[in-house]
Amino acid sequence: MRCVGTVVRGIRTPIIKKDDDLATIVVDSLMAAKESEGFEFRDKDIVAITEAVVGISEGNYVTVDDVAKDLQEKFPSKKIGVVNPILSRNRFSIILKGIARGMDKITLLSSFPSDEVGNGIMDEGILDKSEFDLASVISEDEYKKTFGSWIHPFTGINMVDFYRDLIESEDCEVEFVFSNNIRTILDYTNDVLTCDIHTREKSTALLKAEGANVYGLHQVLTEPVDGSGCNPEYGLLGSNKATEEKLKLFPKTGQAVVEEVQRRLIELTGKQIEVMVYGDGAFKDPVGKIWELADPVVSPAHTSGLVGYPNEIKLKYVSDNKFADLKGDELKEAIKDEIRKKAENLMGQMITEGTTPRVLTDLIGSLCDLTSGSGDKGTPVVFIQGYFDNLAND
Template structure:
């Protein structure tokens, strides 16, 4: 790329640049300068991934050192109970942090509150349909229980909700509950774990009578392949299920252990899930299992709560400390706990480990040895040093940006893959004063002027001379942060796998200074 040049009609261009391997204590300013010196131009933006910057700074911490820091900052005694609030679902980003948190309790307990169905960056924590149906069923159950005192007949509806909750635990998908949803002709219409459409009649005791009715209903439901009967004993907390069309032995289930959990409409507890797994559709990881495993590897007892009300952790007994583990919502959640009157220390991931970011944005360096790589220290200063080095060697005046995760959401996976606090971790002085990027919509201007009868030449001249006052004032673009745009562009170009292009040169990106 010694003779690198772009066509004169080029707008913004971003090119990934390969370097040699970068190790701890390497001179990142010299490496970056060497990579760009032969073709860099004034006003280029040189972007360097935070990963190699942090590595060159030797920014690592072990789980044992992190655990010691956590223990001191939260003042945790042996056998303490620690609440971990709203972490993202990520093996790379959080598993070792969780192990260190568990180690800090010194044989205690860690209660992890996971938001559902997704974490704050879009990772699936629980199947969305399961979560939505589960919470809806439990809310209806709560309403029915509150009204039952004056209307004993509501037990008929309660038994059907209980039956639906138990079927969900067994892997059935609840499609309708006739007396609740007003749809379907069976008490319950479900999809079996094998994918069959099934109808179920629910009774208090008489299975044989219910079998006949279930078979009749099945014949009237298009596509139904199975008829079921379910007897619910509310007094003894037993459920009996049978196939209405076979002589297979009925199965009995005890819902007594889950009853208290059924009565809490804000939380899905582990004892409600039985053998249900929520494997992430892309990674295949069940984060509930992974996080329990990491807690136990830190010699602590683990518990996971699925709830969007973080304060529910207080229902699980005395808490000795709280670690807010969200990335983007950390300050809001910390304020929630402190305003609620927490009498124990409340810290965020930014407060544990070395500054300025703590372990926010950290990722696994060595999983087996329990080592984390942190975000760079003094990223702004590092960017300024790289800028100065490039000017010294090439004579060119550039800006430098150290980038982390890009601020974009993948529409196919639903993941907003931004586990770093900002897309731009550090910037040189010129980018610090960049104004929000705004403008007028060229496509709207051209369409409007064309529809008004102007010719190609007239439209071109009007746009060039900014004479299109009506369209310019009618609709502008959404203001966006210049550094976030450039960092996201760099992250997309660099990739996160094995492209080997930790430096991205951005040319032709126009922006203005803030007043």
């Protein structure tokens, strides 16, 4: 009888740089880990590769000047509204530097009391006691008077001050306004760059219907500028700060990478191994209230065996209801038999209540993100065994 279910291993690799053969590095690192740790490959094992090393190896970078040039072509007035940017130095500061370098004036509209993924911009306790509510439009002067220079407890930074200094350092004028209605920006300008991640299509369509000249971050750098990198599907979304003058974009060759890694592993092991690229996990921190997912998707590329949703019964429900009178080995065998007989699609049935109705790559990618972390673990590859196992698999 198997006594262990899912096993997750962070796989150490060499430091990956531009033009490295990523597929070879991933496969060689897995084979070295196999020898070191003594595991064997099995069908339905999963190999996951962080999007960062895919983007790095393909050299998918753009500069601040590339961003400025693309935006000048889209907004020749050089006076734009920047709507709902994420409040993140890593994610948005270099993008904002490019916007400011290309424009003469920015009206920056921020949602409140936090951005799309939960980064705070004001003290919610003060907001509750103030004259303002979530439907208010708050000017920058009113923000300063009511909320002061609010410091985020985790970063120690006020992002309004930080973004103002950054914009003005590029000789660009800036005006801040705080509103949860993106139409508010049309009171200031008709040229708008929307910066939200997960509602991007809705936002651009809404403002376009109002007659605005509008683009989203997902529509910037979709093609190369002067030989730069690009991402045809996501543009600047999913990018990260590389240097003070450069951004690493979300990868564009991920599907070719996962298919090549899968091909090599099947050839080497004889097992049907699935492969995916993952970025941010799709989970929320209950203390900091930050929703981790600042990428446009969790997995921009994966092999076909990872498509779909979990199809699981809730053991607790079956135990407490259908087999309420059973205990011990008799209960266990009855539940294992129930698992073996389950339908291929349990959607909507009471027996699944309490299971997680999310796509597989979102769940697996979240597991991988928590395993690899975002710092110095040095494990950009994650190897998962037993994810698709259940109690009936002996």
